[in-house]
Amino acid sequence: MLGAIGIIVSLILLMYLAYRGVSVILLTPILALLAALMGGNFGLLPLYTETYMANLANYVKLYFPIFLLGAIFGKVMDVTGAAKSIAITVAEKLGKDKAILAVVLSCGILTYGGVSLFVVAFAVYPIAVSLFRAADIPKRLIPGSIALGSFTFTMTALPGTPQIQNAIPMPFFKTDTWAAPIMGVVGALILFGLGTAWLMYRAKSANAKGEGYGDFKDAVVEDKDEKLPNFFLSLLPILLVLVLNFVLSKYVFVEGASDWKWLESYKITIGKVGGSWALIVALLIAIVLALVTLSKGIKIVPIINDGAAGSLPAILNTAAAVGYGNVISSLAAFTVIKNGLLGISSNPLVAEGISVSVLAGITGSASGGMSIALGALGDTLLKLATAQGINPEALHRVATLACGGLDTLPHNGAVITLLMVCGMTHKESYWDIAMVSVFIPTVALIAAIIMGTIGIV
Incomplete structure (x- = not known):
């Protein structure tokens, strides 16, 4: 009993202290060991070095190339x-x-092409200010519009998206980024359609009340003489990522496309690594193309260095959450919690959806919450799904959709950063962020679970 209480206390402290701005890299080992101590496990040093650090390092091994190339x-x-x-x-x-549709689609195109949501927020915000001011739409709706285009349908739903949330389930279920395309497209339509309708409704309601853009002195400098690359040339690397990722994951890095028996010496199978390899190669080639076609007059080395440096905090924060989750899942008291999560429903898709959603909400991280949940429950969920005739691709898509809901609670780092970029507060803009990235994603998740259960993937 005390062990279970220790785990709950640890999770609450993680959520609260992360919201207060304490580094997750520092928090996770301390709070994981606190939970162990409260459960009567005094082997803190082996838990730290052999469980926490080993799993942190393994996560970096699996996903660092994707984080690195994505950041660059x-x-x-x-x-x-x-x-x-x-x-x-x-x-x-x-x-x-x-204006709202323009911002959502701009963010969507960029994030579906693999551009980081943080880069998208900084790139699109000045344009959003200009559009919303001209249309006299309340500025408080800008964060929600950017969140809809960046945190939802292109991050978790659309098949093929190179965002890390779509890559994490691959080694667990031996899938690729194009898993469950019908479920993904339907989920994306729900997220995009309902989200856009909500924001437009809010803008119309504000207009009816006489509320306009607002009296804001935005520090946005518009350089009308700025020379930007051609639109189609700019779009080419994004299209290349998507096309190459599809071709490689479906026709090259798959069983039967080649003799992959030589991988046995590395103790891996192509089914387990093919999806990751496809994404790595696609991103690498797209980077080379972008540098060749777009970097005229720009020093390439600083760009690569900055991108590489930016990838480190991102992967370490997520890997730290994974290390934490593996310590928690190794504790005897976690068996009670695990059985409780799996006992929520005999349907593994329901159990997975709830588990991933809750852990993403607690950690304030879509990738971190999903990694913890799948690390602890992935094998069991796959066995249950196989026994019930549920396609593993459905597990993949439910996991991605589930991670993109409660993760954007107020303590989420991306939400805090977005509000900072836009110069808005939680009080002014969070309700609309929550509607498009918390509540509506729950509707999409339920639809996906129903589809996966009846065999529509």
Whole structure:
């Protein structure tokens, strides 16, 4: 009993202290060992070195190339002006009367192409300010619009998205980023459709009450003489990521495409690593193309260095959460919690959806929460799904959709950063962020669970 209480206390402290700004890298080992101590486990040093650090290191081994190449790709698209070129072109084509849709689609195109949501927020915000001010739409709706385009349908739902949330389930279920395409597309339509409808409704309601953009002195400098790359040239690396990822994951790094028996000496199978390899190669080639076509007059080495440096905090924060989760799952008291989670429903998709959602909410991290849940329950969920005739691809897509809901509670780092970039407060803008990235994703998750259960993937 005391052990279970220790785990709950540890999770509550993690959520609270992370919200207060304490580094997750420092918090996770301390709170994991606190839970162990409260449960009567005094082997703290072996738990730290052999469980926490071993699993942290294993996560880095699995996903560092994706974090690294994704960060570099995002930096290239940012510094060369390609991201801004895409956003401006979309905005111009749609017009100021469709300001919300323009912002959502701009963010969606960039994030679906693999650009980091942080890069997208900084690139799109100045354009959003110009559009919303011209259309006299309340500025408080800008964070929600960026969140919808960046944190939802392109992060968790659309098949093929190179965002890390779509890569994490692959080794657990031997899937690739294109898993469960029908479930993914339906989920994306729900997220995009309901989210956009909500924001437009909010803008219309504000307009009816006489509320306009607001009296804000935005520190946004518009350089009308700035030379941005051609729109289609800017879009090419993004298209290349998607096309190459699809071809490689479906026709190259798969069983039967080649003789993969030589992988046995590395104690791996192509089914387990093929999805990751496809994404790594696709990102690498897209980076090279972007540097060759977009970096005229720009020093390449600083771009690569900045991107590489930016990838380290991102992966270490997530890997630290994974190390924490593995310590917790190794404790005797966790068996009670695990059985409770699996006992929620005999349907593994329901158990997975709830487990991933809750842990993503507690950690304030979509990737961290999903990694903890799948690390603790992934094998069991796969066995249950196989026994019930449920396609492993359904487990993949439910996991990604589930991680993109409660993760954006107020303590989420991306939410805090987005509000900071936009110069807004939780009080002013969080309700709309929550609606498009917490409540509506729950609807999409329920739809996906139903589809996966009846065999529509």
